[in-house]
Amino acid sequence: MQETDERYSEKVLSLALDLGKSMVRSGAEMNRVEDTVIRIGYAYGMKKTEVFSIISVIYATVIDSEGKTQSQLRRISSMSVNFEKLEKLNDLSRRICKNKPDPDEARRELESICVPGKKFNIIVCLGYMLGSASFTVFFGGTLLDAVASMPIAAMIYLMQSFIKTQGTSRLFFTALESAAAGLAALLFVHFGFGNNADMIMIGDIMLLIPGLMLINSLREMLCGDMMSGLLRMLESVLVAMAIAVGFALPILFWDYIV
Amino acid sequence: MELKQALIIIITGMLGTVGFSALFRCDKRRVICNALGGALTCLVYVLCCRFLDNLFWQNFFPALFATAYAEAMARAMKAPATPILACSIISLVPGGKLYYTTYYLVTSQEELFHTTLKETLLVAAGLAVGIICISVIVHEINRHKFKQIFDVE
Numbered sequence: 001m002q003e004t005d006e007r008y009s010e011k012v013l014s015l016a017l018d019l020g021k022s023m024v025r026s027g028a029e030m031n032r033v034e035d036t037v038i039r040i041g042y043a044y045g046m047k048k049t050e051v052f053s054i055i056s057v058i059y060a061t062v063i064d065s066e067g068k069t070q071s072q073l074r075r076i077s078s079m080s081v082n083f084e085k086l087e088k089l090n091d092l093s094r095r096i097c098k099n100k101p102d103p104d105e106a107r108r109e110l111e112s113i114c115v116p117g118k119k120f121n122i123i124v125c126l127g128y129m130l131g132s133a134s135f136t137v138f139f140g141g142t143l144l145d146a147v148a149s150m151p152i153a154a155m156i157y158l159m160q161s162f163i164k165t166q167g168t169s170r171l172f173f174t175a176l177e178s179a180a181a182g183l184a185a186l187l188f189v190h191f192g193f194g195n196n197a198d199m200i201m202i203g204d205i206m207l208l209i210p211g212l213m214l215i216n217s218l219r220e221m222l223c224g225d226m227m228s229g230l231l232r233m234l235e236s237v238l239v240a241m242a243i244a245v246g247f248a249l250p251i252l253f254w255d256y257i258v
Numbered sequence: 259m260e261l262k263q264a265l266i267i268i269i270t271g272m273l274g275t276v277g278f279s280a281l282f283r284c285d286k287r288r289v290i291c292n293a294l295g296g297a298l299t300c301l302v303y304v305l306c307c308r309f310l311d312n313l314f315w316q317n318f319f320p321a322l323f324a325t326a327y328a329e330a331m332a333r334a335m336k337a338p339a340t341p342i343l344a345c346s347i348i349s350l351v352p353g354g355k356l357y358y359t360t361y362y363l364v365t366s367q368e369e370l371f372h373t374t375l376k377e378t379l380l381v382a383a384g385l386a387v388g389i390i391c392i393s394v395i396v397h398e399i400n401r402h403k404f405k406q407i408f409d410v411e
Contacts (some may be wrong), residue, residue: 027282029340059382073387082283091336127280131348134274139354145334198357207281212344218386219340222393244360252364254342 009046009064011103013072015110016040016049018173019060021074022114023089027081028227029216033058043097054227055235081212088113101242119161128153132203148194148201152184153223156207157187170235171242174208180210186254201247210236270333271349278348291331295346299324303350312362313377314384320350321388329396339396340357343389352381 019040021034032052039189041049046082071135072111092113096106132153133146141149159177185200213236221229275296280290303320310316330345355378362371 005308027340028338030340052299069325081281083288083338084285086335086341087285087337106326121283124283129277131277131281132271134277135349135353136275138270138349143389151300157406187322198361202357203355206348208349209351209353209356211351212340212383215340215344215347215389216388219393222397240356244356247357248360248364251361255402 002158008044009062009068009070009071009105011107012041012044012046012061013070015107017058017060017072017074018049018107019093019110020053020060021076022110023086024053024055024076025079026086026089027079027212028086029088029219029223029225030055030219031223031225033242034225040093043100044103055231059110072220082117083187085113117225118165121161125154128157128207129255132207133220134203135206136199139199139202140196141203142195145194145196145199146203148188149186149200152181152188152200152204153207156181156204171238174239174242175246177250178205178208178243181205182247182250184249190258198204200255205243205247208239208241213239264308267304267349268297268300271303272297274349274372274407279345282341282344284345285337288335288337290343291335292342292345294343295327295331296349298327300345300349301405306358313380317350317384321347321385324350325389325392329392346388346389347385350385351380352378357402 013144016037020037023031023033034053036060037051038049041060046061046062046064049060049140051058056076058074058076059071060073061069064068089110092106092109095101100110121126129150133150136146136149137143138180143156156177159180163173163244181204182201184196185194185197188194188200189197213232217229217232217236219229221225221231272293274291276289279292301322302323303316306319308314308318324347325343328339328346331337331342332339355374359371359374359378362368362374387411
C-alpha cells in the first residue's frame with residue numbers, strides 16, 4: 001500500500017510538472033504555471049505543494065498525506081508560442097482540479113494535446129506574411145513594399161522552423177535572421193521590387209520583436225515574480241538589441257557591396 | 259492626421275492583428291475577437307494622436323484600452339487574457355522607431371539617434387505603464403476572489 005502511495009504522489013507530481021512545462025513552452029507566464037502546479041497538487045490530495053520556477057526551470061516538491069516527500073525538476077530549453085495549445089492545457093488543468101481524474105488518464109490527455117505539430121504550417125506562414133505586409137503599410141509603405149515584405153516574412157518563418165535547433169543561441173539567431181531580412185529588403189529595392197527599403201524592413205522587424213515576452217515579464221513582475229519578470233525583461237531587451245545589430249549590418253555594408 | 263491616413267492605420271492594424279493571431283497559433287474562434295481588439299486599439303491610438311501631442315500619453319491610453327478589452331473579453335469567453343492582449347496591442351509596438359534608432363546610429367547622425375532612442379523608450383514606457391495600470395486592478399480583484407476560496411477550504 002505504501003509503495004503504491006509513493007507511486008501515486010510521484011505520478012501526480014510528474015503530471016503537474018509536465019503540464020507546467022508544456023504551458024511555459026507554449027507561452028504562459030510563470031506565475032500562471034506555478035499556480036497550476038499548486039492547484040493540481042491540492043486537487044490530488046497532497047498535503048503540501050511547493051513550487052519554484054524561473055524562466056527555464058520548474059522545480060516542485062509535494063508532501064503526500066503520509067508525510068513522504070517527492071521532488072522533481074523540469075528544464076525548459078526552447079519555446080514556441082502556441083496559444084491554442086495553451087488554452088487546451090488550461091482547460092485540462094481546470095478539468096483536473098474539478099473532476100480529479102486518474103493521473104494516468106490525465107496524462108494520456110496531456111499527451112494527446114502535446115503531439116508535435118507539422119514542421120511547416122501554411123496558415124502560420126500566411127500569418128507571418130499578412131503581419132509583415134500590414135505593418136509595412138501601417139508605417140507608411142506603399143502596396144509594392146507590402147508585397148515585397150511578404151517573401152521576406154516567409155523566409156523568416158522558414159528559418160525559424162527549420163534552421164533553429166536547440167543548441168543555437170537565441171540572440172545570435174535573431175541577429176542572423178534580422179541581417180538576412182535586411183539584406184533581402186535592400187536587394188529587393190535595388191532591383192526595383194519595392195520603393196522604400198526602410199518600410200519593408202520595419203514590416204519584418206515587427207515579426208521579430210519580442211512583444212509577448214515583454215507583456216509576460218510585466219505581468220510576472222506585477223504578480224510578485226520578480227526573478228522571472230526581470231530575467232524575461234532583460235532577455236527581451238537583449239533580443240531587441242540583437243535585432244538592431246542584425247539590421248545594422250546590411251545597412252552599414254550596403255555601400256561597399258553595391 | 260488626415261482621415262484617409264487614419265483609416266489606413268486602422269485597417270492595416272486590424273489585418274496585422276489577424277496575421278499575428280495566426281503567427282501565435284491562436285484558436286480559430288478567437289481571431290475575430292482579436293481583430294476587433296486590434297482595430298479598436300488603433301482607433302483609440304488615432305484619436306489620441308489627434309488630440310494629444312505627448313508620445314507617452316499617445317501610447318498609454320491605447321495600451322490601457324487594449325488591456326481592459328483583453329481582460330473583459332477573456333472573462334466573457336472564458337479564455338486566458340494574454341493571447342488577446344498580445345495580438346491586439348501588437349500595432350503599438352515601436353518597430354518603426356527601433357528601426358530608425360538603429361539607422362541613425364549606424365549612419366552616425368548623433369542628434370537624430372538621441373531623439374529617436376528617447377522616443378522609442380518613451381513609447382515602450384507608455385505601453386508598459388498602460389498595461390500595468392489595468393493589470394494591477396485585475397490582479398487585486400482576482401486575489402480577493404482566491405482569498406475567499408481558500409478561506410472556505
